[in-house]
Amino acid sequence: xxxxxxxxxxxxxxxxxxxxxxxxxxxxxxxxxxxxxxxxxxxxxxxxxxxxxxxxxxxxxxxxxxxxxxxxxxxxxxxxxxxxxxxxxxxxxxxxxxxxxxxxxxxxxxxxxxxxxxxxxxxxxxxxxxxxxxxxxxxxxxxxxxxxxxxxxxxxxxxxxxxxxxxxxxxxxxxxxxxxxxxxxxxxxxxxxxxxxxxxxxxxxxxxxxxxxxxxxxxxxxxxxxxxxxxxxxxxxxxxxxxxxxxxxxxxxxxxxxxxxxxxxxxxxxxxxxxxxxxxxxxxxxxxxxxxxxxxxxxxxxxxxxxxxxxxx
Amino acid sequence: xxxxxxxxxxxxxxxxxxxxxxxxxxxxxxxxxxxxxxxxxxxxxxxxxxxxxxxxxxxxxxxxxxxxxxxxxxxxxxxxxxxxxxxxxxxxxxxxxxxxxxxxxxxxxxxxxxxxxxxxxxxxxxxxxxxxxxxxxxxxxxxxxxxxxxxxxxxxxxxxxxxxxxxxxxxxxxxxxxxxxxxxxxxxxxxxxxxxxxxxxxxxxxxxxxxxxxxxxxxxxxxxxxxxxxxxxxxxxxxxxxxxxxxxxxxxxxxxxxxxxxxxx
Numbered sequence: 001x002x003x004x005x006x007x008x009x010x011x012x013x014x015x016x017x018x019x020x021x022x023x024x025x026x027x028x029x030x031x032x033x034x035x036x037x038x039x040x041x042x043x044x045x046x047x048x049x050x051x052x053x054x055x056x057x058x059x060x061x062x063x064x065x066x067x068x069x070x071x072x073x074x075x076x077x078x079x080x081x082x083x084x085x086x087x088x089x090x091x092x093x094x095x096x097x098x099x100x101x102x103x104x105x106x107x108x109x110x111x112x113x114x115x116x117x118x119x120x121x122x123x124x125x126x127x128x129x130x131x132x133x134x135x136x137x138x139x140x141x142x143x144x145x146x147x148x149x150x151x152x153x154x155x156x157x158x159x160x161x162x163x164x165x166x167x168x169x170x171x172x173x174x175x176x177x178x179x180x181x182x183x184x185x186x187x188x189x190x191x192x193x194x195x196x197x198x199x200x201x202x203x204x205x206x207x208x209x210x211x212x213x214x215x216x217x218x219x220x221x222x223x224x225x226x227x228x229x230x231x232x233x234x235x236x237x238x239x240x241x242x243x244x245x246x247x248x249x250x251x252x253x254x255x256x257x258x259x260x261x262x263x264x265x266x267x268x269x270x271x272x273x274x275x276x277x278x279x280x281x282x283x284x285x286x287x288x289x290x291x292x293x294x295x296x297x298x299x300x301x302x303x304x305x306x307x308x309x310x311x312x313x
Numbered sequence: 314x315x316x317x318x319x320x321x322x323x324x325x326x327x328x329x330x331x332x333x334x335x336x337x338x339x340x341x342x343x344x345x346x347x348x349x350x351x352x353x354x355x356x357x358x359x360x361x362x363x364x365x366x367x368x369x370x371x372x373x374x375x376x377x378x379x380x381x382x383x384x385x386x387x388x389x390x391x392x393x394x395x396x397x398x399x400x401x402x403x404x405x406x407x408x409x410x411x412x413x414x415x416x417x418x419x420x421x422x423x424x425x426x427x428x429x430x431x432x433x434x435x436x437x438x439x440x441x442x443x444x445x446x447x448x449x450x451x452x453x454x455x456x457x458x459x460x461x462x463x464x465x466x467x468x469x470x471x472x473x474x475x476x477x478x479x480x481x482x483x484x485x486x487x488x489x490x491x492x493x494x495x496x497x498x499x500x501x502x503x504x505x506x507x508x509x510x511x512x513x514x515x516x517x518x519x520x521x522x523x524x525x526x527x528x529x530x531x532x533x534x535x536x537x538x539x540x541x542x543x544x545x546x547x548x549x550x551x552x553x554x555x556x557x558x559x560x561x562x563x564x565x566x567x568x569x570x571x572x573x574x575x576x577x578x
Contacts (some may be wrong), residue, residue, distance in 0.1 A: 024489060029397045029404050032390045032460065039457040043428035046435060057341040066554050087485070116327035119320045131324070133569045138331050140561045143518050146553040148542045149334035152341060159337055189334065242419075250421020251520055257542065267423045267521075275428060284431070287424045298419050 044291075049282035052077045054186035056249035062281050091269065091286065095293065098266035101180070102248040105187040106241050109195040112188070113240065118229075121206065132200070139193035146190050148255050154182060154258075178260030188255040191247070193238040202236030242298070249294050266290060322385035359552040365547060367514060368537055376517055376534040379448060383455035384512035389461025390456070391508055396497070398464075399471040400479075417461040426525030429454045446528025454526045455516040462515060463508035470504040471497075479503065 053062040054077075085091040120131045129167070140148065153159055154176040161173040176182065214224040230237075252267035259265070270290070273283040345356035363369060394414045397404060405411050417425065433443055433450050443450050482492045499506075520535040527536060541547045 025397075025401050028393045029401060029410070032394045032397070032414065032464075033410060035390055035457070036417075039429065039432070039453060040417060043425075043432035047424070047428045050431060051533070073427065112327065112330070115323040119324050122320075129569065129573065131328075131566045134328060135331075136563050136568075137561055140514065140565070141335060142535070142538075142554070142557055144337070144520055144538055144542075145550070145557065146334065146540075148550065149338040149554070150544055151542065152551070153337055155336055189330070192331065209368050246419050248351065250423045252423050254538070267421065270423050270427060270560060280431070283427060284358070287427050290421065290424060295416075295419055295421070295424075299416060 005255065009153050023100075031086045047284045047287050050280055051081055051288045052079065053281050054078050055081070055279055055281040067302045080283045082289065085282065085285055085289065090264075094264045094266050095290075097180075097263045098249050099294070101183065101187065101251070101265065104246045105184055105191065105248055106195075108184070108188045109192050110237065110241060113192055113195035113199060114237075117196045119234075120196075121200050121203035122208065132216075135193060135196055135200070136211055140198065143190055144253065146252055147186050150182070150186050151177065151257055152191065177258060180259060180263040182258040182260075182265070183255050183265075185250065186258045187248055190254065191244045194243040198239040199233065199236040202233050202239075206232055246298060248293075250290070266294075335554075335558060338551055339555040342548070342555040344548070344551075347548065359548040360556075363549045363552045363556075368532075369534070369549065369553065372532050372534045372537040375448065379452050379455060379515045379533060380516035383452055383459060383516040384509045386452075386456045387459035387512040388505060388509045390460045391512075392467050392501070392505060394460065394464035395467025395471050395501075396493075398468055400451060414461055414464050417458050418465070420458075422458075422519070422521040426454070426522040427538055429522065430525040431456070446526060446531070448531040450526045450528065451523050451531050451533065454520060455524050458519075459512035459515050459521060462511055465512065466504050466508045467501055470501050474500055481559075549550050 050062055055062050071096050116135075120128060121134065123131060155161070156173040156175060156177075161170070161175065164170045165173065210228055210232075211224055214222075214228045219227065250267045251265065252271055255263075255265045255268055266286075270283050273279050273286060342359060343355050344352055345358050346353035391467055398411065398414070429450075430446075433446060436442060437444070438554070443453075479492055482496055483489070487495070518535065519533075520539055523533045523536055524539075527533065538550055538553070541550055
């Protein structure tokens, strides 16, 4: 037992202090640990358990994994739920639709968002703060209402149709709602701030002298952009793309409000299997394979990227 | 000159795209017509209707209640996580702890909602808790997905500031508890506030997780709004959007001026 502190000085209260520190630290670790295991990890484990259970009529609508009824243990486990969703092109297509929706809209958000973030970051400080506030306002406004706004605008009798008809471009209202283009539009619109804000965060720290230096050395603007600006804003691009891509993969609300029946998405299928068909094992198997196919690659990528960043620092 | 034009054009188009839908919605909230898109005249009719709509008012009160409770608990847990990950070296199964505290960030809402609902049903079967789905289950779910966001904010603040200050205080014989409250807490206070606000907005905005975990008497505002606009348009929701926008803009202006006076100091 030592009463010496790390710096070699004897402190009479050190033992008491360490004891106290240990107690405080224990609660600081234990409380969130306990909460997350109970309400995050166990529910996920439960999804896994139900996904390998046999479905049956009743409440809950699946058979218990372990059956003790005959005096010996019988395991009612099956992979048939997974086999079913992977054999039916309907489910596979919905995964692909969600992935392509997430990919397309992330790309469009990046293309629209990058110039905005770049020019806001490059403005004078007084204008910059004002523009930043203007960027944050839509971010704070309810997500649901921003999606709903497009439903209002794109109606047959909506403002876009009215303008087009007034100028004689079309003679009768176009039906612009309820297809997968509207879904992309809605997604790009609602997720654009998630792309712009992290990009802005990296671009604003960016030293403008580097651009001048590159110009002085004879690089043309495009080359300066590709060789200097783009690599330095890469962390922002990746952060913004993650913030858009990940939630869009599971998006349910936008396809439900703006989408039609031409394309089905992953989020909506889970919703339907659970609430409409009441098939818990299938819904769980869908969620589980969603985690494995869509979420795990992202976690692995993030860990790799964190390492890469760490090495570069 | 050419470059300046490019800048102005991209900013104008960008901001027009961001604001056009919101402003259209606000304009139509003053339309005195039951058919949302056919303009009849200016009126406050739908604002009157909105304030008489008990379903919306009740949902609003429930949402505010759940959001403020959830933000408070999520902030406490988030500060604990941020502090643990940056200040405590001995955490049992540390990688697992990191996994738990960061993966809710990348988990699609629909999977979180489904897993929590199945969990509540099973735990009700096993131990009778929670006795029914309602405000409590929505609150627990909201705390669970907000914690990770608060933790990230706190963690980045704690890892970027000088640890030596805390060590100096310790060498001078300050009690750890006092170090936390007198040094660490004030330093991370701005992050605590922004974490709380983020958790509050996340809860107020959530539709998917709440739809899964809600029960009788716990319809939050997004659930009610969604049920109203799912199949058509609602003039009352237009009025509601305008009011929400007004609050957000006022908050933003207040933030702008507070921030500006801070910088000037």
